[in-house]
Amino acid sequence: MAITSLMGDVAMTIKGKMPGQVNIDNKVFQLHYRLTTFLFLGFSILSTTTSLIGHPINCFCRDCEEKGISKEVINTHCWITGTYTLPNKSAVTMRKIGFESHFYGLGTQEPNEYRKYHLYYQWVPFVLFIQGVLFYLPHWMWEINEDGRVHALVHDMRLPNMDKDTLKKKIGNLSMYVNETLGSYDGYYLRFLLCDFLNIVNVFANMFLIDHFINHEFLTYGPRCVRYFQDPSKVDVSPLTFTFPKLTKCEFQLYGVSGTVQNLDALCVLALNILNEKVYLFLWFWLVILSCITCVVFFFRTSLMFVKRFRVPLFQRRAHTLRSQDIKDVVRNIKVGDFFFLSLLAKNLDITAFRMFLAHLARAMRKQGGLGPAARSAQNRRPPTGGHTGQSQHQEGHGTRQSARDGEAEPLAPKEPAGNSTVSTAEIVAYHLNDV
Incomplete structure (x- = not known):
């Protein structure tokens, strides 16, 4: 029960989910500071318990007992100074002296025979804890740099019982602020990009750290275990036992008369190695999978941020609409940092609020001349006035101005215009990559 309680406390600390909390990163980023940190801290707690495995080390020495040296002294001495095996003992030699092959590394030591010392077991809980902290570090750095900006802007727009007039007022204030600060978010995005890249560095650095920690045997640990599980008869010594021996030798020195x-x-x-061999086998597979996912998603998503043709479809799918003129007006000429910041707002606003926000922002950019030359020339291309055409144009312009004044009139309504319902596979893939 104590272990369950501790694991629950760790999970709640890492999750940190509270009402009104905003999303300032992506799902792959969360795999690092939530799931991976939880795994390392959980394994650290698990490795300190004695309720599952008893004492982590138990030593037997008949000569020591005859000389009056207690078992507690031997256990403490061998735990502190470390134990060793004799890796040069072949399976044949071991069978001659009465040991089976899984009693790897035991026997009478020959003069100058190589000893393989095992000292890592003293530090397993501490190293796992430090690694858990390392995986949380990029998220902590990003939180400091982000400084609660998204939360301050959108947290009071997420209330389900907010009336429409209040929501319109808050959306209008948000669009005014964003319009005035467009062009200043490149540094904001670069700081996120640095923290996201640190996740990649973190994964590979931790893999090499573990490899150095357990005698340079971690990087090949997974493949060796897979080959052993496929056909144990082809392997003299299990890689589980080779890397994490359960029976070892210890030397105690005593002064004679x-x-x-x-x-x-x-x-x-x-x-303790019964647990360690399984923990590190799981961590090998998890870190390899995590490194592949992180690298692929990082490079594709980073490239995607700079490709302007995907910006309109991404916001169309966020707003669940194909009526995209306001979206085109907003994203056509903004910088990559601005697009990243708008993407964060899209993640934290519901569909209706996001549609309304885009409509208000597009109108504010038009008023200040924030549209590019292509957008302005498209607006200026009007048919000659006169007759029925001029009347229709006047009515259309009046309706547009009326919609712009009151800020509603179903901005970016989720209606599908005729002949514009095709979304390419590349755009769908881009949307999902940007979402993770």
């Missing part, structure tokens, strides 16, 4: 050093051998059972 004449002052000579007596080396006493102890046989130690590392029960």
Whole structure:
């Protein structure tokens, strides 16, 4: 029950979900600071418990008992100084002295025979905890740089019981602020890009950290285990036992009556490695999968931000509409930082509020001449006045101005215009990549 309670506390701390919380990143980013941090901190807590595996180390030394050295002293000594195996002992030699192949690395040591020391088990909980903190670090850095800007702008627009007039007023204020600050978000986006890139660095750095931590055997640990599980008969020693031995040797030195050093051998059972071998096997697969997903999504999404042709379809799908003139007016000439900031607003506004926001923003940009030459020339291309055409044009212009004045008239209404219902596969893929 204590473990469950601790894991629950860790999950709530990492999740940090509170009413009104806004989304300032993406799903892949969240895999790092939520799920991966939870995994490392959870494994760190799990590795400190004795309720599942008992004492992490138990050593037996018959000569020590005869000399009056207690078992607690031997256990403490071997835990502090570390244990070792003899990797050069072949399977044949081990069978001759009565050991099966899974008792890898045991036997009588020959002169100058290589010892493989195992000291990592002392630090497993601490290293896992530090790695969990490292995976949370990019998110913490981005939160500091973002400084609650999106939350301050949209948190009071997410209330389900807000009346329409209040929502229109708040949307109008938001569109005025965004219009006045367009062009200043490139640094904002670059800071996010740096924190997002740190996730990639973090994954590979942690993989090499673990590899160095467990005697340079982590990078090949997964493939070796897969080959062993496919056909155990082709492998003399299980990679689980080779990397995380359960039976090891320990040397205890005692001074004799004449002052000579007596080396006493102890046989130690590392029960903690039963858990470690599975934890690190899971982490190998998870880190490899996470690194692939992060790299692919990062480079595709970063490239996508600079391709202007995808901006209109992305906002169309966000607003659930194909009536895109206001969207085109907004996104045609904005910078990449502005598009990133508008994408964050789109994630945190509901569909109706986002449609209304785009309509208000487009109108504000038209008033200030914020549209590019192409948009202005399109607006200026009007048929000659006179007759029925002029009357229709006057009525259309009057209706447009009336809609602009009151800010409603179903801005970007989710109606599908005739002949404009085709969305390319590339645009759909771009939308989903931008969303993750």
